[in-house]
Amino acid sequence: MKIGVIADDFTGASDIALTLAEAGMTVHQFIDVPKGEADPDLGAAVIALKSRTASVQEAVDDSLAACAWLRAQGAAQIVFKVCSTFDSTAEGNIGPVLDALSAQLNAGPVMVCPAFPENGRSVYQGHLFVNDMLLSESGMKDHPLTPMRDADLRRVLAAQSQCQVSHVSAQVVQQGADALRAALPPTGHVIVDATQDEDLKILGRAAAGAPLICGGSGIALGLPANFGASARTPHWAAVTGPGVILSGSCSQATRAQVERYKMIAPSVEITAAQAMSGEIRIGNLVNWILDQEVAPLVYSSADPEIVRAAQLQYGQGQAAEAIEGVFRELAGQLAEAGVQRIVVAGGETSGAAVQGLKAYQLEIGPRLAAGVPVLRLLKERPVALALKSGNFGGPDFFAQALQRMEIAQ
Numbered sequence: 121m122k123i124g125v126i127a128d129d130f131t132g133a134s135d136i137a138l139t140l141a142e143a144g145m146t147v148h149q150f151i152d153v154p155k156g157e158a159d160p161d162l163g164a165a166v167i168a169l170k171s172r173t174a175s176v177q178e179a180v181d182d183s184l185a186a187c188a189w190l191r192a193q194g195a196a197q198i199v200f201k202v203c204s205t206f207d208s209t210a211e212g213n214i215g216p217v218l219d220a221l222s223a224q225l226n227a228g229p230v231m232v233c234p235a236f237p238e239n240g241r242s243v244y245q246g247h248l249f250v251n252d253m254l255l256s257e258s259g260m261k262d263h264p265l266t267p268m269r270d271a272d273l274r275r276v277l278a279a280q281s282q283c284q285v286s287h288v289s290a291q292v293v294q295q296g297a298d299a300l301r302a303a304l305p306p307t308g309h310v311i312v313d314a315t316q317d318e319d320l321k322i323l324g325r326a327a328a329g330a331p332l333i334c335g336g337s338g339i340a341l342g343l344p345a346n347f348g349a350s351a352r353t354p355h356w357a358a359v360t361g362p363g364v365i366l367s368g369s370c371s372q373a374t375r376a377q378v379e380r381y382k383m384i385a386p387s388v389e390i391t392a393a394q395a396m397s398g399e400i401r402i403g404n405l406v407n408w409i410l411d412q413e414v415a416p417l418v419y420s421s422a423d424p425e426i427v428r429a430a431q432l433q434y435g436q437g438q439a440a441e442a443i444e445g446v447f448r449e450l451a452g453q454l455a456e457a458g459v460q461r462i463v464v465a466g467g468e469t470s471g472a473a474v475q476g477l478k479a480y481q482l483e484i485g486p487r488l489a490a491g492v493p494v495l496r497l498l499k500e501r502p503v504a505l506a507l508k509s510g511n512f513g514g515p516d517f518f519a520q521a522l523q524r525m526e527i528a529q
């Protein structure tokens with residue numbers, strides 16, 4: 121194994137797994153820290169944790185355990201995969217986890233860059249932009265769990281970390297890998313600018329031999345080439361059979377996708393009140409889903425005002441866990457009932473759904489959208505999964521993803 125990735129959520133794990141697969145690495149996504157050994161033929165492994173919004177101590181402990189497993193499999197380089205919008209609560213977990221991993225690996229300077237230009241995420245003068253807006257003015261300021269209200273990543277990371285946080289500008293990056301390496305301090309975390317894929321490939325070259333780097337999937341663009349890998353398209357054996365869309369993301373992009381899909385297929389909304397009351401009968405919902413001619417949509421996605429009202433009434437964590445609990449139970453029962461194509465929208469929601477599926481290892485297929493691969497879960501019958509980050513995919517993503525799962529490549 122050459123590259124080991126520790127991802128702080130499940131959609132982010134599949135996002136970077138796709139980047140590595142398209143750059144030629146043989147890669148699998150693992151759910152939580154595996155118990156056994158990895159296939160020695162794997163060039164890369166991505167461990168999906170549900171640590172982004174966990175307690176700081178839990179996030180640190182789980183990330184260190186994942187790092188130890190990856191190193192034991194021979195991983196020469198560790199990537200801490202975080203969100204391209206640097207999703208984090210004020211107290212962590214990016215800073216504390218990065219500090220712990222850096223200490224465990226005696227990593228020296230750690231380059232940090234969440235840029236993902238293909239999906240409109242760029243870092244310039246230490247500030248994170250979502251398309252043409254500062255992060256703090258984008259929809260991410262209303263995120264239900266990790267509202268991002270400061271675009272200056274140096275300040276955000278410095279508030280969470282015990283280490284020195286510095287910055288290397290795009291002007292230096294664009295002079296090449298040698299100039300970037302020369303600009304790095306001896307230790308600490310370094311926010312590195314990147315506004316285009318070429319900047320990320322320079323960063324990848326500069327990261328050759330670095331024990332630890334941190335970023336979105338874009339930071340992996342240039343890493344496989346350091347190990348002699350070259351671009352390829354992942355293969356896919358068609359998966360047909362009943363399908364369903366599960367959406368717990370409240371992001372702007374997902375809410376648009378929900379409204380578009382509701383126009384062509386049956387749907388049912390799960391409200392926070394219903395989830396908190398325990399009135400939802402999962403078995404009845406499964407039967408309703410299986411009775412539909414067209415793959416139906418089950419969603420809790422709601423506008424920020426509705427989410428805020430629910431959080432005020434029930435508590436942010438309680439509302440989140442209640443809704444995730446519904447999707448966790450639903451996903452497991454759907455797979456047992458024979459559903460074979462499952463599209464999930466939202467990182468935490470995907471974590472819940474995958475836990476419900478009792479999935480431990482996923483094969484990476486071709487892209488459904490930038491940052492979203494189709495995944496194969498090997499059960500009695502193969503299950504095709506799409507774990508879509510809230511802000512990813514176009515308006516017709518749901519229908520297109522279900523159709524793509526049925527086409528071999």
Ligand SMILES: Nc1ncnc2c1ncn2[C@@H]1O[C@H](COP(=O)(O)OP(=O)(O)OP(=O)(O)O)[C@@H](O)[C@H]1O
Binds near residue numbers: 369374391426465468
């Ligand atoms: N109607 C609702 N009211 C309150 N909380 C909700 C509601 N619908 C979903 N949630 C919660 O909001 C959170 C959404 O987070 P999730 O990570 O699934 O989506 P996302 O942040 O848009 O996706 P990503 O992290 O991939 O960008 C989950 O914990 C979910 O349970």
Ligand SMILES: O=C(O)[C@@H](O)C(=O)CO
Binds near residue numbers: 131132133205336
């Ligand atoms: O980097 C991203 O935006 C996604 O992979 C993600 O982490 C969403 O939660």
